[in-house]
Amino acid sequence: MPDRQQRKAEAFRAxxxxxxxxxxxxxxxxxxxxxEALGFEALATTSSGFAFTLGRLDGAAxxxxxxAHVEALDRATELPISVDLENGYGADPASAxxxxxxxxxxxxxxxxIEDWDPAGHLYDREHAxxxxxxxxxxxxxxxxxxxxxxxxxxxxxxxxxxxxxxxRLQAYEQAGADxxxxxxxxxxxxxxxxxxAVSRPxxxxxxxALSLSELAGAGAQRVSVGGALTWVAVKxxxxxxxxxxxxxxxxxxxxxxxADWIA
Numbered sequence: 001m002p003d004r005q006q007r008k009a010e011a012f013r014a015x016x017x018x019x020x021x022x023x024x025x026x027x028x029x030x031x032x033x034x035x036e037a038l039g040f041e042a043l044a045t046t047s048s049g050f051a052f053t054l055g056r057l058d059g060a061a062x063x064x065x066x067x068a069h070v071e072a073l074d075r076a077t078e079l080p081i082s083v084d085l086e087n088g089y090g091a092d093p094a095s096a097x098x099x100x101x102x103x104x105x106x107x108x109x110x111x112x113i114e115d116w117d118p119a120g121h122l123y124d125r126e127h128a129x130x131x132x133x134x135x136x137x138x139x140x141x142x143x144x145x146x147x148x149x150x151x152x153x154x155x156x157x158x159x160x161x162x163x164x165x166x167x168r169l170q171a172y173e174q175a176g177a178d179x180x181x182x183x184x185x186x187x188x189x190x191x192x193x194x195x196x197a198v199s200r201p202x203x204x205x206x207x208x209a210l211s212l213s214e215l216a217g218a219g220a221q222r223v224s225v226g227g228a229l230t231w232v233a234v235k236x237x238x239x240x241x242x243x244x245x246x247x248x249x250x251x252x253x254x255x256x257x258x259a260d261w262i263a
Contacts, residue, residue: 038261113132
């Protein structure tokens with residue numbers, strides 16, 4: 001298993017050194033198998049999508065829940081897995097470090113730590129940077145090249161201050177983060193400003209109105225979709241279910257190549 005995880009880790013790091021790529025976000029083992037079969041080269045978990053599989057809202061999964069989820073995904077696929085670790089399940093730097101160590105042991109080769117506290121506030125920049133530094137130290141100690149992503153949450157937390165976002169990402173880069181991520185930047189100018197302000201690879205949350213080539217042209221190295229893929233699937237199921245409630249079963253004709261996806 002260590003050799004297998006080492007191979008995954010090396011493959012994941014190499015992706016960040018090559019052409020820009022899409023890293024989709026499965027919500028369970030079956031969707032992970034599907035995405036692998038469809039040709040993607042790496043996967044990232046979604047905190048909101050995974051919480052939905054537990055019947056909970058985003059932020060309500062525990063670290064133990066996430067560790068079990070990572071173990072299931074790692075068993076299901078040979079692709080590298082990066083984990084959305086939210087705030088690290090605690091405000092102190094030690095919690096962020098522990099979260100990294102736990103998911104690395106479960107099979108992950110990457111993970112993200114954000115600067116938003118579930119109590120409803122952003123950590124001040126100094127404290128947030130200390131948390132990233134602790135996570136980086138933990139990542140460097142797992143015995144393989146674990147890719148640590150540092151997230152600046154301003155733009156999805158009601159504080160779309162681009163200068164502060166860039167300043168935070170620069171601080172996280174100095175603390176040793178391997179990848180930088182500011183979910184919620186939505187325009188080419190914003191994305192370009194973020195990407196040109198740092199020297200590490202930047203993950204961008206997909207924007208429906210922008211193509212991969214446009215995002216890459218602005219500097220994005222990695223494009224994820226967060227919980228959006230989960231909600232596309234859930235909405236399709238809800239739409240069909242509403243029709244069923246009215247007695248219309250005409251949509252129940254979908255067939256998928258399960259034998260190809262799950263060999």
